Amino acid sequence: MSLSYFSPGSGAWNLAHIVTQLPESTILFATPSACSRIIALSSLEKGLPFHCLDLSMQELTLGLTEEKILEAVPKVLEKSKAKALFIFTACVDTFIGSDHEIFLAPLREQYPNVLFIDARMDPINRATMPPIVRMHISLSENFKKTGEEKAVNILGSFIAPEDDQELVRHLKKHGFEVRHMQNMKTLEEHSRMGNSMLNLLVCPVGMAAVKALQERLGQPFVNLCGLKNIEELTAVYDDICDRLGIPHMDMEAEQKEAQLRIGNAADKLNGRPVVIGGESHNHAGMIAEALHKNGINILRLFDSERKDEHFENIDTEAVEQAKAFAEKRFFAPEAVAVGDTAIYFTGTKHFYRQIRFNSHFGLYAAVKMAEELAKAANMERDPREIQKKGHGCSAL
Structure with missing residues (x-):
């Protein structure tokens, strides 16, 4: 096991936000109170619907999880009038091995017009199917094909x-x-x-x-x-x-337009150093290279791993390795930053917040980042904003 570090930049998506992708739904967290705490806080401060069933150690070890869920669900549905219900259990439920069909089968029979989604909040399960991957599957299970x-x-x-x-x-x-x-x-x-x-x-x-x-x-x-x-x-x-069955795009024209827009952003930045946090996009490194090639001064890319061999022109720094903090902390208040990690390390007041799992792809991904960086260069914000968990993140 290796030591990892996570910066206070915590404005990421969590389950409280992810389940809002399913309309007319609500959540029941059937977990120990410590497990649902951060989700409950995010839900409350964002005004999102949620319900908690706090399970005690005794209830968990005696195998009462299924019984308690069956008792709680009618109350949740009566109060919320939801048409879909996520039932979340936690890591400890995985270890205990409770049988979810014991509560899912009777609930689906009793409430045939309600969509019940068997969900698990178990970040320990990263090797086989991480929670976020499973959530995408769960969110699409309601898709029905009735035509084209x-x-x-x-x-x-x-x-x-x-x-x-x-x-x-x-x-x-x-x-x-x-x-x-x-x-x-x-x-x-x-x-x-x-x-x-x-x-x-x-x-x-x-x-x-x-x-x-x-x-x-x-x-x-x-x-x-x-x-x-x-x-x-x-x-x-x-x-x-x-x-x-539609015509191809004029990619030569699209590329020229993208280069023009990135070039205009580079002119506005006027050589100001730019620092990018890897959590700002799934392919932050490739975007950083594209911006660099089009005249934007990329000072550093903070990523979860060192990837210098892939990005020869970009100084890349790991942020989830303990050894990164044996060195002097990087500090560049004059920089313009995107991504919470970059904001935290630079201490800059010129930044904008963007979180991965957005829909910025293709040429637009680089154009969007360049133009937002140019806007941020002329604005001051308090970098302490990043200490707010997902509920307070302006990128959501």
Whole structure:
């Protein structure tokens, strides 16, 4: 076991926010109180619906989890009127090995019009299926195929794509609806995502979910993650257009437009050093390289591991290794930063907050980061903002 360190920059997604991707739903945490504390705080301060069933050590060890859940659920449904209920258990439940069918089967029989989702909050289970991967599968289990609609789904992210994204713009121009869970207002709308013609995967954590949908509903998917250059991006965009029967995109024009916008942002930054936190995007390193090649002064990339061999022009620093803190802390108050880790280490007042699992992909990912950095260069904010857990993060 190695020693790890996590900075106070904690503005990440947690379960309290993730479950809001399913409309008309609520949450029951059937866990020891210490396990649900941070989720409860996030829910309260964000005004999100949640319910806690605090299980004592005696109840857990005597195998009373299933019985207590069966007693609690009718009260939750009566109070919330929810059409879907996430039932979360914790790591200790995994160790004890309680049988979830003991409560799921009778609940589904008693409430046939309620969607019950068997969820687990067990971060210890990272080797086989981490909780965030399982959550993407759970969130898509409500998809139903009743026909085919002229639409595509963006999956793997928790924030809907912006209209300015080049592929989104092209799809809408040719009459396609671009769907994302965040924009679904009802459980019925959410279920209709199963009728979309194609799933577009924009974050790797959704891979298991899109594979499950392909097997269950016959929905094909295209992987937009980890594309290293314009040639790979063009090939994938062409594949998407061919599958949907629409003209290819003019990638030469799109690339020129992206370079122009990044260049304008570079002019506004005027050589100011930029520091990027790896948690700002799943492919922060590749974006940093793209910005560097287009005239933005990337001073450093803070990532979970040292990856200097992949990013030759970028000074990369690990942040989850104890040895990183045996050295002098990096400090650059004059820098412009993106990502909570970068904000924490630099101590800068010029920053903006962005969290991975967003829908920034393709050329737009670099354009968006460049333009937001240029805006942040002329604004001052209190870096102590990053000490707020996910509920207070302006990126959510």
